[in-house]
Amino acid sequence: MTRLASNRTTKEPDLTATFRRKLIRWFATHRRDLPWRRYVSPYSVWISEIMLQQTVVKTVIPFFERWLGRFPDIAAIASADEREVLTLWEGLGYYGRARNILRSARLIVQQHGGRLPDSYNTLRELPGIGECTAAAIMSLAFGKSYPVVDANARRVVSRILALRGLDRPLEEQVKTFLGQAMPPRKAGQFNEAIMELGQTVCLSRGPLCESCPLKTLCFAFRKNLQDQIPSKTASSTIQKRSILLLLISDGRIMARRKESGIFAGLWLLPTIPDNGRTKTAISTFIGRDFKAEISPLPALELRTHHYTRYAHRLKPIVYDVTGKGVRPADGWRWLRLAEIYSYPFPSAYRRILDELRVAQR
Ligand code: ADE
Numbered sequence: 001m002t003r004l005a006s007n008r009t010t011k012e013p014d015l016t017a018t019f020r021r022k023l024i025r026w027f028a029t030h031r032r033d034l035p036w037r038r039y040v041s042p043y044s045v046w047i048s049e050i051m052l053q054q055t056v057v058k059t060v061i062p063f064f065e066r067w068l069g070r071f072p073d074i075a076a077i078a079s080a081d082e083r084e085v086l087t088l089w090e091g092l093g094y095y096g097r098a099r100n101i102l103r104s105a106r107l108i109v110q111q112h113g114g115r116l117p118d119s120y121n122t123l124r125e126l127p128g129i130g131e132c133t134a135a136a137i138m139s140l141a142f143g144k145s146y147p148v149v150d151a152n153a154r155r156v157v158s159r160i161l162a163l164r165g166l167d168r169p170l171e172e173q174v175k176t177f178l179g180q181a182m183p184p185r186k187a188g189q190f191n192e193a194i195m196e197l198g199q200t201v202c203l204s205r206g207p208l209c210e211s212c213p214l215k216t217l218c219f220a221f222r223k224n225l226q227d228q229i230p231s232k233t234a235s236s237t238i239q240k241r242s243i244l245l246l247l248i249s250d251g252r253i254m255a256r257r258k259e260s261g262i263f264a265g266l267w268l269l270p271t272i273p274d275n276g277r278t279k280t281a282i283s284t285f286i287g288r289d290f291k292a293e294i295s296p297l298p299a300l301e302l303r304t305h306h307y308t309r310y311a312h313r314l315k316p317i318v319y320d321v322t323g324k325g326v327r328p329a330d331g332w333r334w335l336r337l338a339e340i341y342s343y344p345f346p347s348a349y350r351r352i353l354d355e356l357r358v359a360q361r
Contacts, residue, residue, distance in 0.1 A: 016181040019160065019217060024186060026213035027193035030200070032057075035065050037192075042116040042141040043074055049136045050097050050128060057199065063092050074114055078105040086265050086344035093347060096262055100128025118142045139187035147178035148191040152198025158230040159202060162219035165231065242271040243278060244316040244349075246356055247285060249326060252334035253353075254285060255343070267343045269352075270332070274315055282319065285332055290323030316352050 031037070034057065036048035047067060051060045070088060071077040077085070082102060089098035104126040108114060116137070117123055123134040135146035147153070149171060157163070157174040182190050201208045209221045220226045246269065247254040255267045272281035282292060304313045328334060335343060340353055 015160075015217065016177065019214065020181045020183055020190065022213045022217070023181075023193045023197065024183065024189060027189060027196060031192070031196065032200075035061060035068075040140065042118070042137065044068065045137050045141040046116055046129075046133075047101065049133045049140075050101055051092060053097060053133065054094055055092060059092070063089070074105050074108055074116065077101060078109040078114075080105075082265050083342075083344060087342070090344055090350055091347040094262070095264070095266055095344075095346070097128055099265060100126075103127045104129070116141070118144075120144075120146060136191060139191045141188075143185070143187060145179075145182050145184055145187045146191075147175055147182055147187075148195065149175050149178065150195065150198075151204075152195045152202070153178060153191075155204060155230055156194055156198050156202045156214075159207075159220035159226055160214060160218050162223065162225060162229060164229060170230075239311050239313065241274040241313045242315070243274050243281075244314045244352065245270040245272060245278075245282060245285070246316060246318040246352070247282065247321050248318060248337070249286075249321050249334060251338065252336050253340065253356075254328055254332050255335050255345075256332045263346060265344065267335070267345050267349075269345075269349055271314070274313075278317070282321070285329050286321055287323075287325045287327060287329070289325040290321045293320040293322075312348075314348070314352075318356065 036044050048060070048064055051064055051067075067088060071080060080102065082099070085098050085102050086095060089095060092098075107126060108116060112122075117126075118138070118141075120134050120138050123129050123137055124131070129137070132148055132150045135148045138144040138146040139148065154171070154174050157177050158170065161173070161177065163170055163173060178194070197212070197214070201212050207226050209215050209218070209226060212218065212221070215221050218226075220229045245254070253269070255269055257267050258264050270285050272278065279292065283290070304311050337357070340357075345353065
């Protein structure tokens, strides 16, 4: 359950008005110059908001600029080739987002005359647009009063009101507060200001309370509770351990295009459980009649990739495989190493392929 650590309520008369005034004034002087803020169109807002899902601003900047350079409008993306889209997205992760942009762009062209809909409910029907993104588009692109309740807004408001809790009632309280505080004609600015404050001042660890424009209003700060609010989620990281097989044969590497799941449309390399039975496992990819030579490539070290819900420890090993009947098992293909850049790979694999290329020079 959500509870207030104070007797403060969202109905307190001056609180929302003071919050709004201080926040907007602060944003006027602290607003970062970000590429999606220079020229604002519904299309650029949509693309930036999708890229900013689960990804920090600094990472998004070069991807956003490259994307707008290559696909300047909805028509350009609607007629794009999936492989090119995924290659451009390489390094941003969560590739479902790129596939959803492509699907949405095609739907927008077919059903909405090529223009991004300016209705919250219609936006929500497009693939990849959830509550937060729809609210951001409605406010930033169309000036409509929809509060964005993302992790930043939740953290800022939870601290201001000293709210504890993680669940749905907390979400509703935050939304109600933001709805009351939101200025009717500056909805977009207000939403961006909260996200900006959450990203640069009201940090989840080590908030910079002394420089916060809202510190006099903040109940968590007054009670020195900013490190306990918001409550932390229990970490449930699952560890997976695999060997990544870089099977090389005559200037080619074995890979497979994934057809479904989070990596659909991307190319993957073979992985096997890290349990010591490597040779048997290799034979499932290329048949039994092979000679494998392990290439000593010290650059390829053990590494752990962290995803939202699990960590994946990968041990890349390069095998030079030759033999009479060496041919890929169903679904697997030999890709020429010289052409590997025209195939989209998850960025964890791409980094390994880069190292492989350097090591093989
Ligand atoms: N995170 C999500 N949307 C954002 C925006 N418009 N500006 C900065 N950070 C964001």
